[in-house]
Amino acid sequence: MNRRRLLAAGAGGAVALGAPGISFAASRPQLTHGVQSGDVSDRGAVVWTRADRASQMRVELATRPDFKRARTITGPALTEASDFTGKLRLQGLTPGTTYHYRISAHGDQCSAPLAGSFTTAPAEPRDIRFQWSGDLAGQGWGINPDLGGYRIFDTMAASEPDFFLCSGDYIYADNPIAAEVVQPDGTVWRNVTTEGKSKVAETLQEFRAQFQYNLIDDNLRDYLAKVPMVNQWDDHEVVNNWYPGEILDLPQYTEKNVDVLAARARQAFAEYTPGAVGLPGSDRIYRKIAYGPLMDLFVLDMRTYKDANGPNNAPEGGRLLGDEQRAWLKAELSASTATWKIIAADLPIGLIIGDGTNIYEGIAQRDNGAPLGRESDIADVLAHCRAGGIRNLVWLTADVHYTAAHHYSPDRATFQDFDPFWEFVSGPLNAGSFGPGRLDNTFGPQVVFQKPPPAANTNPAVGYQFFGEVVIDAETEVCEVTLKDLDGNSLFTQAIDPVA
Numbered sequence: 001m002n003r004r005r006l007l008a009a010g011a012g013g014a015v016a017l018g019a020p021g022i023s024f025a026a027s028r029p030q031l032t033h034g035v036q037s038g039d040v041s042d043r044g045a046v047v048w049t050r051a052d053r054a055s056q057m058r059v060e061l062a063t064r065p066d067f068k069r070a071r072t073i074t075g076p077a078l079t080e081a082s083d084f085t086g087k088l089r090l091q092g093l094t095p096g097t098t099y100h101y102r103i104s105a106h107g108d109q110c111s112a113p114l115a116g117s118f119t120t121a122p123a124e125p126r127d128i129r130f131q132w133s134g135d136l137a138g139q140g141w142g143i144n145p146d147l148g149g150y151r152i153f154d155t156m157a158a159s160e161p162d163f164f165l166c167s168g169d170y171i172y173a174d175n176p177i178a179a180e181v182v183q184p185d186g187t188v189w190r191n192v193t194t195e196g197k198s199k200v201a202e203t204l205q206e207f208r209a210q211f212q213y214n215l216i217d218d219n220l221r222d223y224l225a226k227v228p229m230v231n232q233w234d235d236h237e238v239v240n241n242w243y244p245g246e247i248l249d250l251p252q253y254t255e256k257n258v259d260v261l262a263a264r265a266r267q268a269f270a271e272y273t274p275g276a277v278g279l280p281g282s283d284r285i286y287r288k289i290a291y292g293p294l295m296d297l298f299v300l301d302m303r304t305y306k307d308a309n310g311p312n313n314a315p316e317g318g319r320l321l322g323d324e325q326r327a328w329l330k331a332e333l334s335a336s337t338a339t340w341k342i343i344a345a346d347l348p349i350g351l352i353i354g355d356g357t358n359i360y361e362g363i364a365q366r367d368n369g370a371p372l373g374r375e376s377d378i379a380d381v382l383a384h385c386r387a388g389g390i391r392n393l394v395w396l397t398a399d400v401h402y403t404a405a406h407h408y409s410p411d412r413a414t415f416q417d418f419d420p421f422w423e424f425v426s427g428p429l430n431a432g433s434f435g436p437g438r439l440d441n442t443f444g445p446q447v448v449f450q451k452p453p454p455a456a457n458t459n460p461a462v463g464y465q466f467f468g469e470v471v472i473d474a475e476t477e478v479c480e481v482t483l484k485d486l487d488g489n490s491l492f493t494q495a496i497d498p499v500a
Helices: 003-007 152-157 204-214 218-226 258-272 323-335 375-387
Strands: 033-037 045-051 055-062 071-078 085-092 098-104 114-119 127-134 163-166 179-181 188-190 229-231 286-288 295-299 340-344 395-396 403-408 421-425 445-451 466-472 479-485 490-496
Touching: 033 098, 033 114, 033 218, 033 229, 045 055, 045 071, 045 098, 045 114, 055 085, 071 163, 085 114, 114 218, 152 218, 152 466, 204 258, 204 403, 295 323, 323 375, 395 466, 403 490, 421 479, 421 490
Parallel strands: 127 163, 163 229, 295 340, 340 395, 395 421
Antiparallel strands: 033 045, 045 085, 055 071, 055 098, 071 085, 098 114, 127 466, 179 188, 286 295, 403 421, 403 445, 466 479, 479 490
16 A cells, blocks of 8 residues: 555555555466565575465565666465465675665566665674664554554654664554544544454464554555564564463453464464564574674563463562573573673563552562562573673663663662663554553662653554664764654663773
8 A cells, every 4th residue: 555545545444454456366476565674684684575376485686776686586485374475584695785685476477576675784893773662553553544654664764774673562463453443532543444453363364464454554564675674572462461371361352272372473473574483493582683793682582481470479480581591591692792782672671560450461560679570580681691791781672652761770779680781661653652660679770761641542643652773883882772752853862881
């Protein structure tokens, strides 16, 4: 759907799950939801697309935008088993190089190609700029044609970032999208609607439809064609505040077993995100992406191994990362020679996130004391870093639907076996805004900046939609983090000097 057609859509204009304006009765294959790249490193990347029928993915790759001397690579078969999605791992690339790619689908005839680009991570120090945020189409606030759709991505594109870190809740599988939402003041928010977003996702095809809905938006598709993405998941990719083994008590669900829902959601996540997850040898969501000598990115999974929501105060600790992921993280941090270790966490460390009376869904609870429950995993990682002299950790997260900068220090903390560090919170991208939250003092957090909305579930038309931007200077190695709003205005900037 081009922007003019999106703006012209009538109230609650329903669209097909494939891109509007395409004739699926055409005699040749069509690419329905754009092209994307993801998990770009110094010598590798993944490219993605989806077709409307069984066909073969083919990629042209070049270092020139005119595709002179391009090489052609045959990708996977696009079949019904993967909902006609496919992604190809590109290897043997040159560091610090801009690549242009064109993807087409081949059957008896060839589809029209779609083009994208990405730049590989540098082998030598080079300025790095990337963005992060989360929470897209939450609380029933979907693609609004009156506002031009997900226009935050048009704002973000202006900075020409190296990549985008999606910190989770890239879809809201548990939030249907209605044609209209009548607000308390009587005004009407209009949504583009699809059949696939008319109910909560339970079947595999319904989870796939959540990703298809977001990719209707021109702004998002245009952004992802130019900006590689790194995806992690949080709760709404499955259902609000989920944990393994949970049995739902929600009337809108006929499938009550969250493990069944999570397996289907994970397959759709692997099929519709452009990273390595789901490719052979890449089954885990947690992973490290090396981005040159200045930065390593550690992408965590705080959902798959999490324990049940409850008081979260077990003295012997709780499950958050799981033993294997926690050991992996500590080992990779120890082995990292990059100046900055950026930790992508789908849950904030010190913010108290409740799920009922004396029930906590996040890392912290309200006792302000020694690490208990899930806090023990964080304490173990932080103590490991201090003992090993691992410096320059920056934590990035989303989840809570407002933006904030938190500084953690042992001088203010109950638990003191760690070095000071920063945590930055951003989002939502296009969802209801909430907050602010309360902080637990176990790790000594201090609110240095925050911008919550005026009321709970403030809709995106009011503003209070946020993303963050990280810039690492190649010469000084200073890491500068800026929190920005829907229009790209800088709300807060923190420059962090590296510690040797």
